[in-house]
Amino acid sequence: MQGIRKTLDKSLNLDQLRSFALVIETGSFSATADRLGVSQPAVSLQIRQLERRLSVRLVERVGKRAQATPAGMELLRHAQGIETAVENAIDALADHASGVAGRVRLGTGATACLHFLPAVLRGLRERFPELGVVVSTGNTEDQARKVEENSLDLALVTLPAAGRSLTVMPVLDDEFVAIGRTDLEPLKARVTPADLGALPLVLFEPAANTRKLVDRWFAAEGLHPQPVMELGSVEAMKEMVAAGLGYAIVPGMSMVGRGAHPELKTSRLNPRMHRTLAVVIRRDKPVNKALRVVLDAIVAAGKKPGSR
Structure with a gap:
């Protein structure tokens, strides 16, 4: 398949084309470099090579922003179709191969x-x-x-x-549960925002979608608790709760099967809170x-x- 890609790339380098499209999308060579995980000079070189290959100027600066020239706009119109056509060709041939690899x-x-x-x-x-x-x-x-x-x-x-x-x-719904140490003040079988709001809480970090769901659950009752810890790992949250440092709200899937923790007890939430996992x-x-x-x-x- 690499040979096919090289043949298709002879007259137009797909990496250069992707870099060009990203420069126009972000308006910045440095932002493009960050997205691609390469240096800014590497992105600039790709654009120069693409312009040299096509014998037209594709990018110009307007103020501090990189924008497409009229020729660049024309290329941009075709860029996604070019990449999709190459991927379709490669994948169509791959489907003729025996088995799944x-x-x-x-x-x-x-x-x-x-x-x-x-x-x-x-x-x-x-x-x-x-x-x-x-x-x-x-x-x-x-x-x-x-x-x-x-x-x-x-x-x-x-x-x-x-x-x-x-x-x-959408793939599945995952119901949230509250967790606390089994030997500390026990949680009720079903707990409300008011029950948890007065307790020391270990919550997900603010950027996580799961944290936003938890914040909305409390806010619906007019509560805005301040957590004692904000962590990015559900396993770290469980260990902090097991150490007696607070209570937490975690996805239910993290507490079943191998995720079950001998020192932790779960309680359901009232009202129910869940998240939907989906494939994108x-x-x-x-x-x-x-x-x-x-x-x-x-x-x-x-x-x-x-x-x-």
Whole structure:
């Protein structure tokens, strides 16, 4: 497949084309470099090489912002179609290969990575040993952006997920629970915002979608508690609660199966609070065999009895 890509790239370098489109989108060479994880001079060189190859000027500065020239605007109109056509050609040929092989880039949150995906990935490994699934974790906003940029093939994230070019497929609902040490002041079987608001709380960091859901749950009752800790890992939150440093609200999937903690007791929330986990993928993303089996496995796992 690399040979096919090189042949198609002979007259137009796709990396240069992607860099050009990103420069126009961000209006900045430095912002483009940050997005791509390269240096600013490397981005500038790619644009110069593309302009030299096409014999036209593509980018000009208007004030502090990089903008497309008329020729650049014309190229931009065709850029996405060019990239999609190349991907379609490669994936169409890949579908003729026997079996399922290749690499799928999957993004997700830390909790789903620990408590939902391991069984899915083990099943895929057993059925398709030539298939590689590369997993990375991050918050919903970052993962959705990477899917839009095509640096991830798909992502399993907590809704809401923004992106005009994305298709969103809900996979499962995950109910939140309150947790506390079993030997400290016990929580009721069902706890309200008022019950928890007066207690020392260990909550998710503010940027997380899960934290926003928790804040809205309290705010609906006119409460705005100040947590004693804000952490990015549900496992770290559980350990802090187990150490007697407070109480927490966590996704239910983190407290079942291997996630169960012998020193912690769970209570349901009243009113109920839940999050929806969904797969996001670009609308124009070619779905080859490898991507299809990963997508189907995630959706099927969300429908299994016992999935929260």
